[in-house]
Amino acid sequence: MTAALTVLDPGLQTTVQAGPRRAARHLGVPASGAADPVSLALANRLVGNPWDAAAIELTLTGGSFRAERTLTVGIAGAPCTVQVDGRSFGLHRGFRLERGSKLALGPASAGCRTYLAAEGGIDVPAVLGSASTYLPAGLGGLEGRSLRSGDRLPAGSASGVEVVSTPDALRPPWDRNWTLRACLGPGGELLTEAGRALLFGGGWRAGRAADRTGVRLERSDGGTLALPSVGSLPSAPVFPGTLQCPEGGAPILLGPDSGTTGGYPRIAQVIRADRHLFGQIRPGDAVRLLLWTPDDARAVLEEKATLLSSWIGKDFQLD
Structure with a gap:
């Protein structure tokens, strides 16, 4: 298939990402998929794609591309500068690239990952x-x-799409502070009262050990969580959003590329409804955990999914 985009500058880490793998965990294969599936879905909506169509995930530093044919693209996620042959464009609105034009995305000014969707979706084979x-x-x-640099990316057939913009109510605010609700x-029974107060009392930040596998949380005051020694634990299922606590007392928030099992205590x-925010946490960001009940978590999930589905489409799922 003829290429639609050629990579000129891939930036720090740029990959093709789509929806998660939902049926391979029994094989030890993680869900993977977009680290921020909501931003992926919003970018795809701008170009008329299914929410989970394959798109380009750029991390922190941006990147640049050359259009090999005329096509519509849309960008969502971490805010950055967007220029086409020196002309500025914004996020959250689809726009046309003419053949031969150069699209450049600058570094993220907040958040971590930006999503570039192309009309028809990036056309790479599905695996599992x-x-x-x-x-x-x-x-x-x-x-x-x-x-x-030099990679040529094919995209699906370009049938022409209506240029749309993301509604203001669905454009998230961006800063360097994140609040995550957790059960x-x-x-969790290993946490003492003091430990629970420490975990859910603020003062955490994302450490330098941060990638799609997970983010290690650190305290700005240098403190750690103290758990009673439980010896070697048998491996147990873990999922994106699981908060594990190794013996050192610095919790690890697992991401989409984390393994399917782990032996550290799963404290939260x-x-x-908040799991997609993981994809936008960058080293040094403040992270606050709020203790939530399962019933409240279900209610929030339904409310948020209904709001997003009204724009993205009824097939959208918050993973």
Whole structure:
């Protein structure tokens, strides 16, 4: 298939991402998929694609591309400058690229990941039910790897789409502070009252150890969570949004590329309605956890999914 975009500058880490893999966890294959599926869905909506169509996920530093044919693109996620042959464009509105034009996305001014969707979707083969790139195993995307300068990306047939803009109510505010609602996990009973107050009392930030696998949380005051020694625990299921606590007392928030099982205590689980925010946490950002009940988590999920589906489409799912 003829290329639609050629990568000129791939930036720090740019991959092809789509919806998650939902039927391979029993094989030890994580969900992967877009680290921020809401931003992926909003970008795809701008160009008339299904919400989980394959698009380009750029991390922190942006990147640049050359259009190999005329096509409509849309950009959502972490805010950045967008220029086409020196002309400025904004996020959250579809626009046309003419053949030969150069599209440049600058560094994210807040957040971590920006999504570039092309009309028809980036056309790469699905592996185990998804076109998403899973870097640790080299699966999906383009040859299972990050994009490189010179890569040529095909896209689906361009049928022409109505130019639309994301409603203001669905454009998230951006800063360097994140609030994540979480329920206690199976290991939550290991937390003392003081430990629970520390975990849900603020003062956390994302450490330098942060990627699509997970983000290690640190306290600005240098403190750690103290859990009673439980020895070696048997491996148990973990999911994106699981908060594990190793012996060192610095919790790890698991992301879409995390493994399917783990042996550290699972002290909390970020609710599904907030899980997509993981993809926008960058090193140094403040992270506050709020203790939530399962009933309240279900109610919030339904409310948020209904709001987003009204614009993105009834098939949209908050994973």
